[in-house]
Amino acid sequence: MLNTLEPHPGGWERLATTFVWSAAALVTATFCWLLGDIIWHGLSHISWAFLTTPPRNAGREGGIGPILVSTLLILGVCLGVAVPLGVGTAVLLAEFTTDTSLFGRLTRRSLDVLSGVPSIVFGLFGNAFFCKTLGLGFSILSGGLTLACMVLPILIRSTEEGFRTVPTGYRLSAAALGLSRTTTLLYLLLPAAVPGLLVGLVLGVGRAIAETAALIFTSGYVDRMPQSLLDSGRALSVHIFDLSMNVSGGDSHAYASALVLIFALLAINGATSWLTKHWLSRRIVTV
Amino acid sequence: MYMNICRVLCRPKKYALLVALVMITVFTDVPASAEDQRTASNQLNGKLVVTGSSTVAPLIAEMGKQFESLHSNVRIDVQTGGSSRGIADARQGLADIGMVSRAMKDDERDLQAFPVAHDGVCIILHRENPVQALADEQIVAIYTGKVTNWKTAGGTDAPITVVNKADGRSTLEVFLQYFKLRASDVKAHVVIGDNEQGVKTVAGNRTAIGYVSIGTAEYDATHGAPIKLLPIGEVPASSESVRKGVFPLSRPLHLVTKTSPSGLAKSFIEYAQSKAVHDLIRQQYFVPLAD
């Protein structure tokens, strides 16, 4: 919207413009370098067979079929648990507690602490709690639940920010009309807060799909096609880690797997925002 | 906006559930627990859980796949997490078999250990480093910080970058034991974890010296990584020397069990020690047991 403005000829303005553009250029350049490196080394190995066949010879040959399935299942479990929990908590924090209330502040701060817990600690914790205490063993379920714990803070904090930005007028008008708070929430606030939720989803999915250390100890290393959620299944990032650090001669397939992971992420992000927008357009016409 | 609210209210309640919990309900066929299936019988069936060293895991996973193809009712699940995890899980019964990438220690005599392969540890330099060989004393002097420039060790005038392994790693223990060093004697500039990290660190630094698993170094050196393997004493660093038993720095790769293995675990360990897997072991760049 500010694009319509003519930049003021003042020195500060010109300096700021230079800074903003060079920051963007710097980030883009770094990214292109990184992505170019991955594409350069990985693209030639990607084929339909690579995507569908199981790995052979510790991943040096063959494909990533079962690993792709396991990754999507782990992600599904993670989001299936984290989204309802996260949105619920965000609603409570943003709409039903005041900024100064003790419960709200404690929950918020504990989530901030959770966001800084190192992934390897999540892994050891998930192993002790989900695999052993709850008896789920090395399984896709354990891995997904561990990841859910991990992405919760991101999901909650960004959804909460989404709610924060909804103008108070909405709530007041809804109250004036005598709407129940449930209705206000479902029909007014939730749709208005979707951009925040979307950012949380993008960041959360990104973190979940990229996670290595937490998954080695929970969803495990088995590269067979999973039969149920209680089977152990190797995630793509674990596969990449193993190939690049542990299997000599695995580099080229590690690059190819990384490229597949990036494509998968692109597809998931696209699908998420399309679904959300589709859902939004059915619920409410304008905000 | 008020119009909006009214429209929303007038609308029939169509709840389109967005939550993707469907995934959980789709996969509901819970398999019978491994315990039930692990009944001893002549026909091998059931599930074997093997956990431990990340170095050994790819090898055992490949052995497991081959074993599964011979016995259709058997499943071998291999998990990683390090040698200490292999020991702990085997002890607590969380795993049927543990994997350990080092010699067994005195306080681990309660476990049954079965060697399945060997792995050597060798010194590597960048390929463009003119130094061709280092005496044991020179290596000790470099690693303890007494020699800090390649000029004093027969090379060009450049500071030496010492690459060491993290405390507790078994390649470190093999290295320290042979050169009679203590962990605190080593003055390192870079500390690394896995072998591939070591190779890449040395490949990216012309003045570095490091030590890694021979199989890894051999593979990377023949596939274009700019590194070279130094002989120890007069013995060239190669899988061949390790196989002949003349290379001084080597470690055994073990499978361990809590009690004397029986049934499926017994036949898998026997298979892992048999000649049938020697090709597999070479494929993963380790050294098979002597004939």
Added chain:
Amino acid sequence: MTSSDNNILSRWPTDRLLLWLLRGTAAIAGSIVLLIVLFLVLDALPALQHIGIARFFTDPSWHPAEHFYNLTPMLWGTLFATIGAVLVATPLGILSAVFCQYYAPPALGRLYRKLIELLAGIPSVVYGFWGLVVLVPLIGAIHPPGPSLLAGIVILTIMILPTIALMADASLASIPPQYLRGAAALGLPRWATIRGVVFPAAKSGLFTGVILGTGRAIGETMAILMVCGNVVQAPQGLFDPVRTLTANIALEMAYALGNHRAALFVSGLFLMGMIAALVGAADRISREKIYA
């Protein structure tokens, strides 16, 4: 925003149900961190009993095999790497968001946002891998040995940038358009509007992004392990190798037994302590400045 229990409008039964449902989810979400701390304490207990807290600060060095357990160099490592990364990533991230919203043509802005979203999902091992084969030799050519605090800061910066940038972008996007129209009507130039109107209105979102980014920087493991050199020492400069607490856990956990293992869990506890202190400080600041 508005308080709940004594709200006279909450006379609907569904509202009460909803509130309890939400309280349930929040209680679960909030208690995860307690579970993790409990689990860490249980595993760290042997070390705390046999070694004692003081020795983690006063021992001559970190050599668990020889029963020396000084963690302070790694505390410094974590602290320097995190502070460095946050100092670089915060301006870059916020300027990226400003670029998306106010400077770039809409199509370019969308493209740039997609790019940052992708950056958020690249596995840390890929960053580490790239750092190891590209960045570290580059730094090594300038000032050997190469694996260094600087390499760690660069990698961490790239990793936390998407968190800060996307959070900032979302909060900039949700600024009421009246504010901007008002500024435009006053004839304020672009940067003056951003500095004087946009930033104050979006500060809560910007702040949350920085906090989440800092958390991620402190907790990052695999990438930092591959580029930092991992020598246990308090760094004297940017080119010195360092080891962070997380790298310490990841490097040594695989082979650690007994007291060594317990000591690694103590470093996990230290890490949680650091994060809690940081969050506490941020809470203070935010109560005084952000939400005031």
